[in-house]
Amino acid sequence: MKNVPVLLPDHSYVELLNVDLSDDFLLPLYSCQVSAGFPSPADDYLELQISITDIVTKNPRSTYFVRVHGDSMEDVHIPDGSVLAVDRSLEVVSGNIIIAIVNQEFTVKRYMKRKGKAYLVPENKKYQPLEITPEMDFEVWGRVVMVMHNP
Amino acid sequence: MTSLFALVDCNNFYASCQRLFRPDLRTKPIVVLSNNDGCVIARSNEAKGLGIKMGDPFFQIKELIKQHDITYFSSNYELYGDMSFRVVETLRTFTPNIEVYSVDESFLDLGDFKFLDLPSYARNIKNTVKRDVGVPVCVGVAPTKTLAKIANRLAKKSTKADGVLILTDPYHIEAALKRTAVEDVWGVGRQYAKFLSSYGITTAFELKNAKDAWIKKHCSVFMLRTVKELRGEPCADLEVNPEDKQNICTSRSFGEYVTELPEIMEAVTSHASKCASKLRKQNSCAKQIEVFISTNRYSDHPFYHNIKKIILPTATNSNLELIKYAKIGLEQIFIPGYLYKKAGVLVSDIMPADNVQLNLLDTTDHAKEQTLMQFIDGLTDKFGKDTVRVACQGTGQKKDWNLKREHVSPCYTTRLDQILTIRI
Numbered sequence: 001m002k003n004v005p006v007l008l009p010d011h012s013y014v015e016l017l018n019v020d021l022s023d024d025f026l027l028p029l030y031s032c033q034v035s036a037g038f039p040s041p042a043d044d045y046l047e048l049q050i051s052i053t054d055i056v057t058k059n060p061r062s063t064y065f066v067r068v069h070g071d072s073m074e075d076v077h078i079p080d081g082s083v084l085a086v087d088r089s090l091e092v093v094s095g096n097i098i099i100a101i102v103n104q105e106f107t108v109k110r111y112m113k114r115k116g117k118a119y120l121v122p123e124n125k126k127y128q129p130l131e132i133t134p135e136m137d138f139e140v141w142g143r144v145v146m147v148m149h150n151p
Numbered sequence: 152m153t154s155l156f157a158l159v160d161c162n163n164f165y166a167s168c169q170r171l172f173r174p175d176l177r178t179k180p181i182v183v184l185s186n187n188d189g190c191v192i193a194r195s196n197e198a199k200g201l202g203i204k205m206g207d208p209f210f211q212i213k214e215l216i217k218q219h220d221i222t223y224f225s226s227n228y229e230l231y232g233d234m235s236f237r238v239v240e241t242l243r244t245f246t247p248n249i250e251v252y253s254v255d256e257s258f259l260d261l262g263d264f265k266f267l268d269l270p271s272y273a274r275n276i277k278n279t280v281k282r283d284v285g286v287p288v289c290v291g292v293a294p295t296k297t298l299a300k301i302a303n304r305l306a307k308k309s310t311k312a313d314g315v316l317i318l319t320d321p322y323h324i325e326a327a328l329k330r331t332a333v334e335d336v337w338g339v340g341r342q343y344a345k346f347l348s349s350y351g352i353t354t355a356f357e358l359k360n361a362k363d364a365w366i367k368k369h370c371s372v373f374m375l376r377t378v379k380e381l382r383g384e385p386c387a388d389l390e391v392n393p394e395d396k397q398n399i400c401t402s403r404s405f406g407e408y409v410t411e412l413p414e415i416m417e418a419v420t421s422h423a424s425k426c427a428s429k430l431r432k433q434n435s436c437a438k439q440i441e442v443f444i445s446t447n448r449y450s451d452h453p454f455y456h457n458i459k460k461i462i463l464p465t466a467t468n469s470n471l472e473l474i475k476y477a478k479i480g481l482e483q484i485f486i487p488g489y490l491y492k493k494a495g496v497l498v499s500d501i502m503p504a505d506n507v508q509l510n511l512l513d514t515t516d517h518a519k520e521q522t523l524m525q526f527i528d529g530l531t532d533k534f535g536k537d538t539v540r541v542a543c544q545g546t547g548q549k550k551d552w553n554l555k556r557e558h559v560s561p562c563y564t565t566r567l568d569q570i571l572t573i574r575i
Contacts, residue, residue, distance in 0.1 A: 061240040062283035064564060070575040083570070089283040099573070101174040106573040122575075139174075 056146045062089035064142065066099065068108055073097070075123040076110075082149040084108065086142035099141040102130070108144065154385060155292065155319075157259040158299040159242060159276060162287045162307065162314075164255035165193035168234045169224050171285040172563045172571055181222045184209055187406045188225055188557060225559040233564045237284045245276055258296055273315045293318040296387050297380035300337040301327055301355065321383075328356035328381065338377040343370065355381055399437070401425040402495020408447075409491045415444060416481060422496040423470070423477035430468035430498065431524060436507050437498035438466040440473055442480035447492035457484040466500070466507045469520045470527070473498065 057063040064086050071080055076097070078084070086099050094113040099106060100120060109120035109130070118132040132138050161167060165183040170176050180197035184190065191207045201219055203212055209223075216223060235254045242249055248260035259276075261267065273290040280288045291303025298318055305327055306316035318324050334344030336355045346369075352358050359381035366375045376386040401422040409415055419442055430437055440463060445456040459480035467473065477496050561569035 059283075061237045064571070065567070066571040066573055068573050068575045072575045078575075088285060104175040104177065106174060106571070108573060108575040141174075 056085045056148075057087055059087055059089050062142075063087045063145070066106075066108075072122040072124045072127050073108055073110075075125075077149075078108070078123070078147050079149055082147050084144050084148070085146040087145045088142040090143040090145070092140050092143050097144040099144065101137075101139040101141055103137050106141065111140075154294050155261040155264075156294070156296050156299040156385075157261055157273060157276070157290055157292045158252075158296070158303040159238075159257050159259060159280070159288050159290050160303055160307075161238060161255040162289060163193055163195055164235075164286070165224075165226065165231055166195045166198075167286045168231050169227075169560055170195070171234075172560070173222075176222055179222060180219055181224070182212070182216075183224045183226055184558070185226060186404060192226065223558055225557060227559050227562065229562045229565045230560065234284065234286060238280055238286060238288070241280050241283050242276070244279075245272075258299065261292065269317045269319070270315065273317060277314050287314070289314040289316075291316050291318070293324070294383045295380040295385045297337050297377055298324065298327075298383065301331050301335075304335060305330065324383070325356065328359055329354055331355040333358050336377065336381070338373060343374065346370075397501060398497055398499035399426050399429045399501070400495060400497040401429070402443070402493060402497075404493045405491065410487070410489070412482075412485050412487070415485060415491060415494055416478060418494045419444075419477050419481050419496060420474045422494065423473040426496050426498045427468055427470040427473045427524070428528060430501070431504075431528060434504045435501045436466035436468045436504050437473075438463050438500040438502070439498065440476050440480065441497040441499070442477050442484065442495075443497070444481070444484060444491055444494045446489050450490075450492075452490050455486060455489045457486075459484045462500075466502055468504060469524055471520060471523075 053060050065083055066086060067081065067083050068078065069080055074080075078097075084099070092098055092111055094111060096111050097108065098111045099108050100111070101107075102120070107120065109122055112119045112121050112129070119129045120132060121129040166181050169181060169183065176195075178197065179195070180201055180203075181195045182191045182198050182203060183193035185192045188209055190209060191203060191205060191212065194203050194205070198221060201215060201221070203215065203221075212221075215221065231254060238255075239249065239251055239257060242257055242259060246259050246261065246264070248263070250258040250260075252258055261269075261272075264272075269292055273292055277288055277290050280286060289303055289306040291299045291301070291306050293299040293302045302316040302318040306312045306314055309316070316327075318327055331354060332344075333339055333347050333353055333355060334341055336358060339347070339358070347353070347358065350369075352361060358378060361378060363375060363378070366378055379386050403418065403422070405418070409418070423440070426437075426440075439460065441458055441460045443456070443458040446452065446454055448454055448456070461476045461480050463472070463476060473496075481494075561571075563569060563571055
């Protein structure tokens with residue numbers, strides 16, 4: 001195959017490549033992402049989906065999950081097997097349901113203050129409230145902010 | 152350049168993470184073990200009091216453990232990673248200018264805050280992290296990062312400081328420097344400390360007073376920066392990490408020495424897989440992969456260390472592609488006859504997945520691979536990591552190169568099936 005020179009008006013020339021078109025050769029297809037088609041009318045209104053975190057807690061970084069076993073809080077809809085969301089950052093006041101440490105063990109009870117004394121109160125008539133005395137090994141771990149269990 | 156830094160660092164971080172969920176261990180001696188349950192990498196104060204040192208091999212302290220009923224844990228990186236994240240997010244509520252220096256230390260840039268009541272502010276940081284996350288921390292504040300580290304260390308050691316120390320007064324700084332040994336200065340390792348003490352420099356104070364020319368001549372320009380920082384001249388600004396990692400590395404030391412190629416291949420292909428899934432997680436692709444292997448540089452047997460860098464024809468985040476090239480790289484640097492201790496894979500030249508230009512001569516079906524990768528990621532999310540593996544990664548049974556973690560606690564904060572269970 002000889003290249004064919006072609007004279008241009010300004011007296012320079014170019015060489016045309018003489019290609020034998022009887023040969024088949026395959027060109028790879030250059031593929032890339034191409035936006036085509038009609039944009040979705042919903043695009044302007046897309047928002048983030050509802051996050052389960054928003055419902056459960058206002059402060060994910062200080063919130064932990066625990067599972068409870070037992071019936072001492074049944075009367076306030078915390079049945080055996082519930083999962084609780086506990087927020088450590090919240091102030092605890094009388095009436096809050098809290099996770100506490102008593103004698104190096106975790107427990108879940110309602111924290112109550114009455115006439116200058118503090119109590120951990122179960123929500124089940126089978127059990128008795130526990131008075132929190134200064135000598136006792138007691139510590140608040142966090143406030144229960146959400147209770148989750150199957151209906 | 153700013154002129155006020157706080158270093159916040161967690162006390163006995165791993166041990167503290169374990170204790171938060173174990174109230175029965177609040178005042179007991181506990182230790183956390185390194186990868187392969189090899190040696191001690193964290194101790195509670197009570198364990199320190201029993202003479203257990205950082206790095207003590209596990210087998211050496213077994214008697215002490217029995218004698219004093221010491222509780223021991225394997226490292227639980229899932230737990231520590233999440234707890235570290237919580238601490239950092241809490242610190243971010245105090246200032247957006249944070250450098251996460253390590254898993255349990257962060258620098259805060261307080262330079263923009265004028266008229267700050269430093270002692271109250273620092274104490275507030277300490278109390279808030281303890282209350283909100285549950286991990287005790289110490290706070291050191293000073294005009295440079297190096298001094299902030301010194302302040303933090305003294306805050307931890309001094310009962311009077313009670314976890315908070317502000318070093319802005321020149322007299323206090325001088326006193327602190329005199330009380331700090333030169334090897335405890337950030338940037339001075341044990342080697343340099345030995346060298347410096349042979350010239351009579353044994354405290355941070357003496358180091359600060361060394362002549363610039365002498366330091367430049369006998370040490371390095373980095374040491375000079377350290378010396379300037381000790382004098383109160385900030386040389387290091389906050390390094391805020393970019394959102395996306397610019398390179399991703401996965402590497403592990405082996406549980407036992409490995410000598411055969413098929414075993415190292417398993418490790419390397421697993422690491423390549425891990426890099427691939429990290430890339431997909433941040434929606435990136437990498438155009439360069441490096442494989443490295445090494446023997447134990449601290450032992451007596453012959454030392455060998457090598458790296459192979461491969462530039463990929465098309466940037467990718469596919470397990471199959473990265474594994475293919477990791478294998479090629481490993482085959483080129485593996486030499487039989489050595490006792491290998493570590494292997495790793497590093498991917499770099501990272502770009503967003505949407506920007507990848509396909510190579511004209513590429514024959515891989517990228518769309519099909521992406522679908523496969525997405526499916527694998529879905530299974531991993533649901534059933535845990537390494538649910539699905541490429542065959543050369545091995546079956547995951549206890550192999551010499553796998554981590555030994557026989558005493559790991561539950562992942563209280565990252566796995567729903569392992570959250571705290573309370574009897575009520």
